[in-house]
Amino acid sequence: MSEQIIRADIIAADNEKRLAALKADYEALGAKLAREGVGIDAITDKVAQFFVAVPSWGVGTGGTRFARFPGPGEPRDIFDKLDDCAVIHQLTRATPTVSLHIPWDKVDDPRRLKAHADALGLGFDAMNSNTFSDAPGQEHSYKYGSLSHPDPATRRQAIEHNIECIEIGEAIGSKALTVWIGDGSNFPGQSNFTRSFERYLDAMKAIYKQLPDDWRIFSEHKMYEPAFYSTVVQDWGTNYLIATELGEKAYCLVDLGHHAPNVNIEMIVARLIQFRKLGGFHFNDSKYGDDDLDAGSIDPYRLFLVFNELVDAEHRRADDFHPAHMIDQSHNVTDPIESLIRSANEIRRAYAQALIVDRKALEEYQESNDALMASETLKSAFRTDVEPILAVARLNAGGAIDPVAAYRASGYRKAVGQERPAVSAGGGGIV
Numbered sequence: 560m561s562e563q564i565i566r567a568d569i570i571a572a573d574n575e576k577r578l579a580a581l582k583a584d585y586e587a588l589g590a591k592l593a594r595e596g597v598g599i600d601a602i603t604d605k606v607a608q609f610f611v612a613v614p615s616w617g618v619g620t621g622g623t624r625f626a627r628f629p630g631p632g633e634p635r636d637i638f639d640k641l642d643d644c645a646v647i648h649q650l651t652r653a654t655p656t657v658s659l660h661i662p663w664d665k666v667d668d669p670r671r672l673k674a675h676a677d678a679l680g681l682g683f684d685a686m687n688s689n690t691f692s693d694a695p696g697q698e699h700s701y702k703y704g705s706l707s708h709p710d711p712a713t714r715r716q717a718i719e720h721n722i723e724c725i726e727i728g729e730a731i732g733s734k735a736l737t738v739w740i741g742d743g744s745n746f747p748g749q750s751n752f753t754r755s756f757e758r759y760l761d762a763m764k765a766i767y768k769q770l771p772d773d774w775r776i777f778s779e780h781k782m783y784e785p786a787f788y789s790t791v792v793q794d795w796g797t798n799y800l801i802a803t804e805l806g807e808k809a810y811c812l813v814d815l816g817h818h819a820p821n822v823n824i825e826m827i828v829a830r831l832i833q834f835r836k837l838g839g840f841h842f843n844d845s846k847y848g849d850d851d852l853d854a855g856s857i858d859p860y861r862l863f864l865v866f867n868e869l870v871d872a873e874h875r876r877a878d879d880f881h882p883a884h885m886i887d888q889s890h891n892v893t894d895p896i897e898s899l900i901r902s903a904n905e906i907r908r909a910y911a912q913a914l915i916v917d918r919k920a921l922e923e924y925q926e927s928n929d930a931l932m933a934s935e936t937l938k939s940a941f942r943t944d945v946e947p948i949l950a951v952a953r954l955n956a957g958g959a960i961d962p963v964a965a966y967r968a969s970g971y972r973k974a975v976g977q978e979r980p981a982v983s984a985g986g987g988g989i990v
């Protein structure tokens with residue numbers, strides 16, 4: 560039995576207030592879905608088995624390029640971060656794993672991380688390396704790049720850091736490494752596109768060689784920022800080339816915020832699935848750039864359309880299809896725990912809506928060129944309020960019917976605000 564941070568009676572009391580209404584709503588939705596030939600309990604079971612990893616850096620207050628406004632009770636170290644992650648999972652039952660960031664989450668002995676996570680009933684998802692900022696005391700600076708840096712010693716240092724991330728990951732049960740680099744240039748002529756990419760590929764091959772057989776490596780593309788003219792791994796095409804060059808354990812990671820506005824991300828997802836190179840996601844939402852807002856908060860339809868591709872792939876049993884689901888967000892004006900609870904729910908909502916799409920009808924409309932009804936088939940699923948399904952999935956697994964309400968009722972933020980004195984560091988930020 561894992562340690563429960565929020566008292567069970569607080570969750571039970573909040574659930575009790577909402578139970579009768581939920582039962583009625585679930586029954587009504589069940590009747591509606593039954594008329595459409597969909598069994599609600601099967602959907603609820605699938606939703607309950609859908610999980611998404613929380614980023615350790617997401618539980619601290621992030622910031623912008625201009626300022627950071629710390630909130631009360633911010634985690635002081637990775638152990639506090641794991642406690643906050645456990646609260647999210649306890650209430651949502653959707654986030655049993657945490658994705659770590661090295662060196663932000665580095666401790667003297669990784670077995671301490673494992674022991675703390677075990678006690679909380681948490682596991683670890685992909686490890687994230689950091690060669691986009693300089694750690695205190697490191698010999699070579701990443702100001703002008705890391706894995707693609709012109710200086711071989713700087714590249715070597717970046718390679719070794721990634722290998723260290725794998726070693727820490729092995730000690731705590733992780734099975735994947737995510738590599739995102741900030742390498743690029745700010746001005747035309749500053750760097751040679753071809754030589755930079757050659758150096759990057761060579762460095763990634765050196766990391767790949769050290770990857771255990773049962774691990775995967777995810778490369779993450781991003782159009783711009785911190786570099787504003789060119790970026791070495793700037794789009795999914797380059798990312799696909801990387802994954803192909805490296806080998807069968809290499810996959811592409813899609814961060815929803817790392818594309819130009821209006822890019823058809825769901826189509827990128829479909830392409831990567833088709834060619835067996837979709838490694839996973841960093842879920843978040845954005846309006847202008849890499850805004851790192853809560854998943855589904857700006858464009859829930861886009862999130863649904865991404866999940867429509869995932870469920871389509873699941874439905875036709877696509878080859879080598881087992882994407883990692885992770886959140887990557889930065890919270891500037893909300894309580895990070897509340898934002899992550901909301902995102903986990905929104906991600907499950909998109910999944911549930913995609914599950915109730917009438918795929919047979921959709922295919923028939925596609926084959927007969929009935930554009931209106933094909934589009935309407937998706938819209939009809941998207942319009943369905945699946946909240947009762949999400950709430951019952953949480954409730955049956957021991958979570959909260961309304962996780963944000965239960966969290967607020969628990970007074971957790973106030974309590975950790977008293978226990979944890981404000982710190983200036985802590986490794987938040989936008990990645």
Ligand SMILES: [Mn+2]
Nearest residue numbers: 814841887990
């Ligand atoms: Mn990301």
